[in-house]
Amino acid sequence: MTLTSNSRRKIVIVGGNSAGLRVANQIFRMMRWPNVTIVEPSTSHVYEPLLPWLAAGLATPEEVSKPLADVLPKQINWARQGLKKLDPKKKVVILESGREIPFEFLVWADGLVPNWKKSMKGVDALVGENGICHTLDLENARATQKMVNSFEGGKVVFAMMSQLKGEEAAQRFLFLLDDVLRKKGLRDKSSFHFVAIRPDLFPSTKIREKLEAIAKQKGVELHFNHGFKSIDADKRTIVFDQLNEKGKASGETLELDYDLLHVTPALIPPEPLNKAKLAARTGDSKGLMAVDQHTLQHKKQKYYFGIGDALALPIPRVDAAAEGQAPIVAYNLLATLKGKGPGTFKKYDGHASVSLSSANKQALLTGFDYENEQVAVSMGSEEEGYLSWLKSRYINPWMYWRKAAKGQL
Ligand SMILES: Cc1cc2nc3c(=O)[nH]c(=O)nc-3n(C[C@H](O)[C@H](O)[C@H](O)COP(=O)(O)OP(=O)(O)OC[C@H]3O[C@@H](n4cnc5c(N)ncnc54)[C@H](O)[C@@H]3O)c2cc1C
CATH class of the missing domain: 3.50.50.60 (FAD/NAD(P)-binding domain)
Known part of the structure; x- marks a missing residue:
């Protein structure tokens, strides 16, 4: 039309x-x-799927972001x-x-946007220091990369407090970091804990089972149904409430020490x-x-x-x-x-797809729509593989920026 x-x-x-x-x-x-x-x-346009790669030191800022003025249609008015x-x-x-x-x-x-107050009160003021990081925007992904570069092994905790968005992003950073530390010979000196407010790693059952098996095989301790309770940045300790079926604190808590803490607050x-x-x-x-x-x-x-x-x-x-x-x-x-x-x-x-990185150079790609929790995706597979990784790490970003520059997104 x-x-x-x-x-x-x-x-x-x-x-x-x-x-x-x-x-x-x-x-x-x-x-x-x-x-x-x-x-x-914002004056910059961000291709968010690459933010965890940037944070892990596996992508450059130029691949992730371009000036918005360069990709907006020329005739558009920009306030x-x-x-x-x-x-x-x-x-x-x-x-x-x-x-x-x-x-x-x-x-x-x-x-x-992040809602720190409701989900991780006070943590926003600590991000960027004392080993606390997030990868939700360009600036913080870059700051995380610096922390990763100077990390010499230790306790890594992922606090995933968002229910609406960001599961795959936090997991991607986890698996990429796992890979980076293995290559540096630091993984044996490190422990990984993934603590989520959600009851699982991913909504689709088949994919969830695969992801959870991969996480366990890589030595990641998974803790579901936990909400943030408190943090002591000086002692580098974070405490979570175990949640009951109604999502309320059950009285049980989980206390973890950390050297590196990756946080995802509620997004609203x-x-x-x-x-x-x-x-x-x-x-x-x-x-x-x-x-x-x-x-x-x-x-x-x-x-x-x-x-x-x-x-x-x-x-x-x-x-x-x-x-x-x-x-x-x-x-x-x-x-x-x-x-x-x-x-x-x-x-x-309702059709869309999501790429779930399980390592650098390995990913699972799955699709879904309103009727089906899993549909096939072209050039991708629900099994861990190189092609799905290639698509999400290189082909998709390349196509995104190429089309964006031509006004063909
Ligand atoms: C770390 C990370 C990894 C991701 N990985 C993947 C992935 O692998 N695959 C995938 O398909 N998706 C991924 N996503 C999700 C994907 O990036 C988003 O779904 C997609 O970008 C669509 O986002 P959006 O434009 O709706 O929102 P956003 O990208 O959040 O953009 C919203 C825009 O609105 C602006 N804005 C906010 N408030 C106001 C206001 N009051 N007035 C004016 N403007 C405002 C913001 O500045 C922002 O530019 C990822 C997201 C993140 C954060």
Whole structure:
């Protein structure tokens, strides 16, 4: 579908990382002279799947990040600030400076942000020192790399307190670090503990069993259903509460000493979505954007669409999902702009894939959709293998940046 917009009706995209850029590219491909503004405070664009590789010293910052200006479509308006508020009645977004941008259509692509206060209170102030690190952004992945380079063996603890996103990222860093330490002859001098708030390593049963077997074979101690309780950075000790079936502290605790502590706090949607009353109110998806899972249009507001990690969808939050969603969102938004209804919309089936590194040069690749917890992925296998590694480490990033530079994501 190609549309000409004579009236130049204004589309605002909130968030300009992978999901925001993908949908912007699709809109520019489907529509002549669209009037699109992207609201994004960051000046760099990050290919997040490579962050754990960077942290382990197995990728360069240039492979992971490029200036956003180099990948944005040339005709797009870029508001280089964060969104502070959305006024749905006036149909304006209000930026941090107070500047107002009116919109007719809004695409929500602002991902998830760490919530330290609720999940790991006080730990954010300690990150970067005393052996405490995370790999959720470029700056911290680089700082982690320095810690890895100077690490001489010892107790490594992974505290995975996010339920919504990041399992595969924390595991990837764990297995890559395991490999790096083996190559340096330091693994025998090290112990690995992976402590998760989740009840398992991965939602899909078959993959979970494989991953847990690989972890055990590599000498990783797994502790599930544990929430963060406290930390003593001077003594380098972290304490977790064992959780009961209701997710509450059972009274039992797990205390671990560490020399290197990798943390993943809870990841939640940024505040403006909740304030604008666009979020799901109950259940596991509480706080995430309430869209129809097939059309990706807001359940109540027809001028609002969503894409990427910010959505209340029953699938893992991965870039491969945003890739599948972008053409659907662009098509359905443009159909709405032409006055068409959901009967004419394209439908997203929940398809995406995720790569699970089990070592440097070894990975498992699995796909899923709304109906199936496992579907086959081209050039990948659910068994550990070199090809899946090659795809996730080199082919996917290469294709991402190549397409991004050409506006073809
Ligand atoms: C360490 C790590 C490893 C990963 N590994 C994989 C992997 O192997 N495979 C895979 O498919 N996926 C992986 N992912 C997930 C994948 O990167 C995301 O699913 C994908 O990038 C889509 O994200 P997004 O654009 O929705 O959100 P994000 O990438 O989080 O982008 C959101 C953007 O919104 C902006 N923003 C936030 N608040 C505001 C505001 N108030 N106003 C304006 N802008 C705002 C942010 O600055 C950011 O640029 C990984 C993620 C991480 C962090």
